[in-house]
Amino acid sequence: MCLAIPGRIEAILTEGELARTASVSFAGVRKTVNLTFVPQAQPGDYVIVHVGVAISQVDPQQAQQIFEDLKAIGDL
Amino acid sequence: MKYLTEYRDRHATERLAEKIRTVVTQPWVLMEVCGGQTHSIVKNALEQLLPASVQLVHGPGCPVCVTAAEILDQAIALAQRPDVILCSFGDMLRVPGSQQSLQAVKATGADVRMLYSPMDALAIARANPQRKVVFLAVGFETTGPATALALAQARQWRLNNFFVLLSHFLVPPAISTIVEGLNNRVQGFLAPGHVCAVTGIEPYQQLVARYRVPMVITGFEPVDILQGILCCVAQLERGEARVENPYRRVANDQGNARAQSLVNDVFEVSDQHWRGIGSIANSGLRLSPSYQMFNAVALLDTALPAASPSECISGDILQGIKKPKQCPHFGHRCRPEHPLGAPMVSSEGACAAYFNYQ
Numbered sequence A: 001m002c003l004a005i006p007g008r009i010e011a012i013l014t015e016g017e018l019a020r021t022a023s024v025s026f027a028g029v030r031k032t033v034n035l036t037f038v039p040q041a042q043p044g045d046y047v048i049v050h051v052g053v054a055i056s057q058v059d060p061q062q063a064q065q066i067f068e069d070l071k072a073i074g075d076l
Numbered sequence B: 001m002k003y004l005t006e007y008r009d010r011h012a013t014e015r016l017a018e019k020i021r022t023v024v025t026q027p028w029v030l031m032e033v034c035g036g037q038t039h040s041i042v043k044n045a046l047e048q049l050l051p052a053s054v055q056l057v058h059g060p061g062c063p064v065c066v067t068a069a070e071i072l073d074q075a076i077a078l079a080q081r082p083d084v085i086l087c088s089f090g091d092m093l094r095v096p097g098s099q100q101s102l103q104a105v106k107a108t109g110a111d112v113r114m115l116y117s118p119m120d121a122l123a124i125a126r127a128n129p130q131r132k133v134v135f136l137a138v139g140f141e142t143t144g145p146a147t148a149l150a151l152a153q154a155r156q157w158r159l160n161n162f163f164v165l166l167s168h169f170l171v172p173p174a175i176s177t178i179v180e181g182l183n184n185r186v187q188g189f190l191a192p193g194h195v196c197a198v199t200g201i202e203p204y205q206q207l208v209a210r211y212r213v214p215m216v217i218t219g220f221e222p223v224d225i226l227q228g229i230l231c232c233v234a235q236l237e238r239g240e241a242r243v244e245n246p247y248r249r250v251a252n253d254q255g256n257a258r259a260q261s262l263v264n265d266v267f268e269v270s271d272q273h274w275r276g277i278g279s280i281a282n283s284g285l286r287l288s289p290s291y292q293m294f295n296a297v298a299l300l301d302t303a304l305p306a307a308s309p310s311e312c313i314s315g316d317i318l319q320g321i322k323k324p325k326q327c328p329h330f331g332h333r334c335r336p337e338h339p340l341g342a343p344m345v346s347s348e349g350a351c352a353a354y355f356n357y358q
């Protein structure tokens, strides 16, 4: 139920209070997603989508952090 | 797939597992709170990568599992009315209520529909103005914003044939119940990353301040889970207890302020009954006064069947006291085709995870 997966915003479909929606691609599968909670997200950005609603925008810098940490582990 | 595949990398998981082995000097018991994490752990056989001294127990974070049988009975009673279209997420249809499941009443002709999103329920309501559309809304803090959004839209559009049967749960009070439990063995928690993406880490800082147990905000892919375990055991080995957030790419420390504000508008915190566990103070949501017109409970007029005692020990499973295979019914009388309890049904239930992947 808390399954939420990252998808890439392809195009904004509608604007409006509670009604900002986009076409989001999940490895090629497109779905309409509500973007009310990520108002700053734009085409090209990745959002985390749960039951048709984006709850978060992926932070690309933070996404790299684990691999930096792993490199540090490798040096031990 | 970007932001998924790289967190499943075998080489990275093995390096993390190796690091965990070098850090651990004594036995530790950790709980992953969310059922999505449980499934990833069992499916990817992550326990086999860990030293024997690190034990994972599975937590209560499966909304389908903890939704009370009475709520299902209410949904079933509503579904049996000819003027009602009852909709919910797929897993809810198969969960046994006191006597039967929604799927069973669907087979006898009730209009029960499976949805992907609460927004779909609104579309059904708009397309069927002469019917009453009841959405059985289950979920944790991750799902609260989506349910709130559907309700706010229904109000904006003045829909008068859309109703919600609400079964929403809050995680931190359940963690308190587990830590305070007499049989508790859990020494550190992998906190649910998508719940925190909404709420932020502040509620978990309060739990750390109260109980001095490490809380590590953890994602769902193998690399995320092993990193969560590594942070957690490293804290325990050093005698520390704090909130650590290695899942910042998705869950920033503040959470999602817009989602929080809509949830606070639409709902109020209330006591909640957890199936198998019992009532937990302030662990649920109810509709706020300005949204009461959407409350499906008001549609109920029939008397509901009396609850029959259940043979399912889901309460012990969901609090990490027992593992699924310790249930005498596991794999015998209780199987996914004829579940005795909800954890054997849900795609996040611990019993289903063990049955399907082990």
Ligand code: SF4
Pocket: B311, B312, B313, B314, B317, B324, B327, B328, B329, B330, B331, B334, B335, B339, B340, B341, B342, B343, B344, B345, B351
């Ligand atoms: S195996 Fe079945 S009866 Fe036993 S705890 Fe799991 S769901 Fe309940």
